[in-house]
Amino acid sequence: MKIVICEDDARQRKFLQSTIVHSSLFQYDDVEIALIASNPSEVFTYLKEHRANCFLLDIELQHEINGLELANTIRSKDPLASIIFITTYADKLKLTFTYKIAALDFIVKNEPNLAENLIDTLHIAYQKHQNIQTEQIDKTFQVKIGEHVQIIPFTDIYCFATSLNAHKIEMKEKNGVYEFFSNLTDIEQQLDERFFRCHRGYIINLQHIRKIDQTYRTITMTNGSICHYSFRYKKALIKALPSTSTIIFE
Amino acid sequence: MLLFILRDSIFIFGPLFYLLTIRPTKIKLIQVIVLVILPFCLLLTYTSQLIAICFLFITASLLFYLFTKSIVAFFDVTVVLLISIFSDNLAQFINSQLTTNSYILEIFWFILCQISLSFLYKNCVKKKLSSLRFPFKMQLLLIIIGILTLGMFYINVFFIGVQDNKALTTANFFIQITYILLIVLAVTLLITNLNKMQAIQQKEVAQQQFFEYMQALEQVNTDMQKFRHDYTNILMSLKNYIEDEDLQGLKHYFYSDIMQVEKQTLFQSKIIGTLEKLEVVELKGLLSSKLLLANRLQQRVTVEIPHPISSVNMNLIDLTRVLGILIDNAMEASVEIADSVVHIAVLSTAQQSVVIVIDNVIHDTNINISTIFDYQSSSKGDGRGIGLANVKEILQAHANVSLNTRIEKQHFIQELQIF
Missing domain, CATH: 3.30.565.10 (Histidine kinase-like ATPase, C-terminal domain)
Structure with missing residues (x-):
């Protein structure tokens, strides 16, 4: 993972560099600091010929190009790069940065546990980088909100259901409920063998079934959600169930 | 007789399941047969037709209300019965015009009418109505209109007498068509009005939100004026501290008096400032x-x-x-x-x-x-x-x-x- 730092304060620059070099993260062979820049032009020059995976940017750069514009340029060149902002003011435009340029995180300069926060966030960036490298990203489902992409591992998803409103799909997962515009047939293509289309309006994760009710033809998921299955898929459903599971039949 | 009941049951309950988008499971079908159709047959054989039809209407409405838990069920039952009576008359009319007078052909016309009318009702009328929010009173009114219409149709069928008469069938058919058109007109007017009412409501909400925004602005303005009023006094006090070279006193006065008081003013003007780029008045009002x-x-x-x-x-x-x-x-x-x-x-x-x-x-x-x-x-x-x-x-x-x-x-x- 190539890291680029852009910070105009020399002391802060030094601090960031030493924190990263002395952290647990630096043991990995593929982690390196590719550039330490004091202004955005240096980053632009670097990006003309090179690429990087993780950018640490000061929002309040004393330069005609501010952190936001810099980040926008980086984002347009590389949609997958992790962008981490460093700021003096907590919460300043936090949501704007998340949803407009998909910033990975915000780190506040004056907090006592700055170093710790920085390393934690870099670990997340590293994990993301690894996932992209090893194509683990294939085992996730992605929902885009503005520019922010929410990445949800297949393991966490319970079910997809068509909403009462046509074209709107509702997805339930461990940490949230999402709605987006698509159709189940397209979604089915993006999923793997854990998922089963059990009804015209439902796709379920076979590993999260708690109970199957055969009189009402419903499936209760482990989170309590109730899905329907249709008669013609029943045989295939029973066959597809994981053999090790403890599903209650009623 | 049996054929007649079978035909009617299929073409009343089939469209109902279709219109209310209920899955006709075995249990629901058995409930319909046991609770509605069988008693209906008994009543039809042993009492008058009128009682039987009233019974059919009430039990069907209640049962489908229980299935859907929605007041729409009452309305849909009424509409389905209306459609079937109308289709029946239309079929008779067409049949009498064609002079072939075959019973099979009449059933064919009936089925065609019933299916196409149900389809039209679901895909045109229901779709359009679903986006509107009906107040409870309006829902009640629509159901009453529906039931009255149904009553009119049955009176029209039962009390006018024998239907074999060709002239009478034709007259009957045209009376019904006129009536339906009038009702459709009335309901359309009602809905247009409802639309207007909702537009007015929307404006009222916008006004209310705008009013709240104005209040916030006014508050900021008042605070600013107060600040200006105190301005000279503040400057005088500051001058005194500076002339005495009392830095400690100045610090204390500045942070504990001026800053504390002005924090509030600054905060409120900040609120208004953050909403500056939001040009939707309703949202501006809500957020402020x-x-x-x-x-x-x-x-x-x-x-x-x-x-x-x-x-x-x-x-x-x-x-x-x-x-x-x-x-x-x-x-x-x-x-x-x-x-x-x-x-x-x-x-x-x-x-x-x-x-x-x-x-x-x-x-x-x-x-x-x-x-x-x-x-x-x-x-x-x-x-x-x-x-x-x-x-x-x-x-x-x-x-x-x-x-x-x-x-x-x-x-x-x-x-x-x-x-």
């Missing part, structure tokens, strides 16, 4: 009133509107209701947590949609998000969880709006995206 409320509750709220928002593609009554509930929930949860901040952002995206994000901190991350939108579910005790269920109900009517709810690192985040 929520920000003033947050100020009273001493709850920190930040609002980010980095780019101008000139319009939002959603009914603004619904949008302000939904946002009101979501922001209230976020503040309610945050007031209990010290040093917590509620973040709100209204953002325009590259795809021309508007994203509204509300982000607050929560302690209990073990909430089952899949169930918080259910009516009975609330972590705050009885009767207080209706908010989110309402949100879901409102949003269901909007095909271009999506809501994501998630918990991430002790943050409860809600994203409303309007396309």
